[in-house]
Amino acid sequence: MTNNPTLKFAVESLLNKANSRGEAVLGATAFNKMVFLLYKRLKRKGKQLDLKLPYCWYLWGPFIAHAEFEHEVGVPLEYYVPKGEHTRVIDHVSDVEIPIGEKKLIEKEINRIIAEFDNNGIINLELLLNRAYELAPYEFQKVFNRSFRPELNKLRSYSVSKDEIEAYLDRLLEAYPEKEMEELYDVFLEWDDTFRLALENDTSRTYVLAEEFWGVFCKLLRVKQCYGVSTDTVINWSFSFIESLNQYENKLENERNDLLRIHFEKEQTDVKVQKIVDNVMELSHKIAIEYKPVTEV
Amino acid sequence: MSYFLDSNVLIGYVFRNADIWGDPANVVVEDEEENNSSTVVWSECFGSSEGGRCNTIQKKISREFRRAIAKLNSGLSDEQLLMFARDENWRIWSILKSIFDEYKGYSSVLLIKLIRDVQRRYDKDYIDRFNKLKETVTIHKRDKPYLEIRNLLEEFIDDWDDIQIILDAHYVGSLSKNIILITGDYNHIVPNKELICTHTSLLDVKGLGDYRAKTAI
Numbered sequence: 001m002t003n004n005p006t007l008k009f010a011v012e013s014l015l016n017k018a019n020s021r022g023e024a025v026l027g028a029t030a031f032n033k034m035v036f037l038l039y040k041r042l043k044r045k046g047k048q049l050d051l052k053l054p055y056c057w058y059l060w061g062p063f064i065a066h067a068e069f070e071h072e073v074g075v076p077l078e079y080y081v082p083k084g085e086h087t088r089v090i091d092h093v094s095d096v097e098i099p100i101g102e103k104k105l106i107e108k109e110i111n112r113i114i115a116e117f118d119n120n121g122i123i124n125l126e127l128l129l130n131r132a133y134e135l136a137p138y139e140f141q142k143v144f145n146r147s148f149r150p151e152l153n154k155l156r157s158y159s160v161s162k163d164e165i166e167a168y169l170d171r172l173l174e175a176y177p178e179k180e181m182e183e184l185y186d187v188f189l190e191w192d193d194t195f196r197l198a199l200e201n202d203t204s205r206t207y208v209l210a211e212e213f214w215g216v217f218c219k220l221l222r223v224k225q226c227y228g229v230s231t232d233t234v235i236n237w238s239f240s241f242i243e244s245l246n247q248y249e250n251k252l253e254n255e256r257n258d259l260l261r262i263h264f265e266k267e268q269t270d271v272k273v274q275k276i277v278d279n280v281m282e283l284s285h286k287i288a289i290e291y292k293p294v295t296e297v
Numbered sequence: 298m299s300y301f302l303d304s305n306v307l308i309g310y311v312f313r314n315a316d317i318w319g320d321p322a323n324v325v326v327e328d329e330e331e332n333n334s335s336t337v338v339w340s341e342c343f344g345s346s347e348g349g350r351c352n353t354i355q356k357k358i359s360r361e362f363r364r365a366i367a368k369l370n371s372g373l374s375d376e377q378l379l380m381f382a383r384d385e386n387w388r389i390w391s392i393l394k395s396i397f398d399e400y401k402g403y404s405s406v407l408l409i410k411l412i413r414d415v416q417r418r419y420d421k422d423y424i425d426r427f428n429k430l431k432e433t434v435t436i437h438k439r440d441k442p443y444l445e446i447r448n449l450l451e452e453f454i455d456d457w458d459d460i461q462i463i464l465d466a467h468y469v470g471s472l473s474k475n476i477i478l479i480t481g482d483y484n485h486i487v488p489n490k491e492l493i494c495t496h497t498s499l500l501d502v503k504g505l506g507d508y509r510a511k512t513a514i
Contacts, residue, residue: 173370189363193413260421273414280358280392280419285312287354287388289305289481 004072005097007051010038010106011073011080015090017110021121024086029060030123031080031087033132034113036062040135041109049105054228056237057141059218061132065229072228137225140175144214148172152210155203162199165206169196184220187245188213190252197259201266209255216241216248298475298500299331301466302434304350305481305505307334307342311351311426321508325479332434333476335465339436343427355423361389362416369405369412439468449496459485463493470498477501479508 002008014034018026026034039053054068069077081087095103117128133142148168154160169192178185191213198205219241223234269277302325309322326332336345343349361382368378375397382390393412400408443464450460459482470476478499480486483506486493490502 170370173367174372176367186360186363189360189367192367193363193416196413197417256420257424260417260424263417264421269418270414273411273418276392276396276411276415277418277422279395280389280415281312281422283388283392284351284354284358284423285308288308288312288350 002072002074002094004052005094006049006102006106007053007069008073008075009093009095009098009103010042010051010110011035012090012093013107014038014110014113015080015087016093017107018114018123019087019089024089025121026087026123027125028081028087030117030125030128032064033061033128034117035064036132036135037113037128038106038109041113042106047105047109049102052228054226056222056226056229057136057218058222059214061129061136061145063222065226065233067233068229071230138175138177138180140172140177140181141221143168143171143175144217149210149214152206155206162203165199166196180224181217181220184217184245187249187252188217190256194252194256194259197256197263201259201262205255205259212248212251216244219244298477299333299469299473300325301469301476301478301499302326302332302334302338303462303478303480303482303486304338304341306479307338307430307434308351309481309505310430311342311423312354313426321505324508325505326430326433333469334434334436335462335469336436336438337461337465339434343430351427355420358389359416359420361387362412362419365389365393366409366412366416369409374405375408437465437469437472439465441468443467446496450493453489453492454485456485462486463497463499466499467497470500474498475500477503479503479505481505 014031015026018031018034035053036055039051039055041047042049042051052072054065054072055062056065057063064077066077079088080090116131117124130146133146136142148165148171151160151165151168155162155165173189173192176185176188181188191209195206195209195213198209219237223237223241226234226237306322306325310326313320313323340349342351344352365378365382365387368381369375373381375393379390379394379397382393387393396408396411396415400411403411446467447460447464450463454460454463462480463478463486466476466478476499478486478493478501480502481504483504486502487504493499493502
């Protein structure tokens with residue numbers, strides 16, 4: 001039973017055309033991004049065809065919501081994208097109940113998309129990801145995923161300087177969607193300082209630090225930026241985020257404490273810094289005893 | 298001779314370099330006497346697994362410093378940041394004000410570096426002291442209500458929390474002799490030290506101020 005024959009037609013047409021030589025060339029990531037671009041481009045002004053694609057923003061950009069996709073199309077997403085494999089080759093496209101005008105519109109856009117990203121039978125995934133990320137709701141996602149992460153990989157081969165990575169961290173600080181992702185803001189700032197400590201003291205930790213933060217950020221992102229996803233699924237994702245956040249905060253705190261220890265083994269504290277720290281300690285003490293004031297008689 | 302430490306000692310130690318209680322608390326915790334406390338006192342300061350008064354304050358202060366860094370990084374001037382901090386009721390407002398007054402004319406890059414160094418040193422000192430307390434203070438969980446002693450204490454102490462602490466100290470005193478309760482409570486506990494010792498197993502009750510003289514020496 002198909003609730004959304006247009007989406008089913010669009011997905012099957014895409015697979016039919018992209019894997020047209022009878023072999024599956026389209027991977028799962030490329031499939032997700034292409035369906036998303038198709039949905040967005042058909043929806044925009046002038047075309048105004050809504051495929052009602054259920055999706056969220058996740059680790060690698062737009063990601064089709066599985067349960068809702070099956071509800072719409074009547075076929076599990078895993079049928080089209082078997083786990084760990086390339087997409088399925090579709091010989092026969094289901095096209096019942098679709099007005100001919102819509103069919104032509106969809107097929108024309110699919111042809112355009114394939115032409116845009118096909119490079120002699122190989123999909124240009126980087127370009128596809130860039131195009132998808134141009135539509136990301138937050139600038140922060142673009143900087144983190146399309147600039148900061150790739151540059152960080154170069155740190156291991158010393159082809160990027162620490163200063164350059166720090167410049168990206170500054171950009172991330174500016175771009176963080178403070179109001180929209182408020183639940184994670186203080187954790188992000190703690191991560192930022194921990195990452196800088198790692199950059200200064202032990203660069204081998206930077207990759208894992210970035211990946212783990214991105215993981216927890218995206219767990220919140222998919223709750224905030226999802227479309228056509230059922231309330232039950234969103235509630236499950238919210239619980240999953242809270243669980244991940246608790247684990248992550250503990251892990252980050254341990255990592256930070258360890259990096260502070262390494263940092264101060266080699267770093268002497270300036271007198272002027274220590275003077276301010278003494279004042280901060282005094283302030284902290286004052287706040288602590290405000291709960292239960294003590295006066296010596 | 299062993300100590301039973303009230304919350305003021307733990308707070309004074311973990312936030313030391315702080316007013317009149319910092320150095321005496323340091324003397325008490327770091328001298329050779331055995332340190333004891335109770336789950337009630339410890340939870341009040343550091344929570345059972347997380348939270349607690351001191352951990353919460355330390356985290357809040359560090360967060361405000363990190364937010365200050367983020368604001369400066371996004372282009373706010375020092376005046377704008379101070380206004381923002383005041384609107385948000387930041388605890389560190391006065392610290393930021395004194396930094397900006399003393400380092401007037403510094404670029405935002407230098408101010409960010411200075412604030413970041415302060416925040417890191419503050420966190421590190423706090424963590425070190427907290428870990429030292431975890432290592433050196435034995436925490437006891439009282440399993441007796443001591444109703445008779447409670448009734449006697451209630452005749453001259455009207456603060457329920459203070460009675461809890463005295464009973465906790467008494468419990469530790471009943472396990473190992475020669476326990477001295479050290480407290481910063483000069484309202485109910487220190488003025489009644491003789492009566493408290495009469496009714497409990499405690500050898501003595503001392504105010505943190507008693508250890509200030511040792512510091513001077």
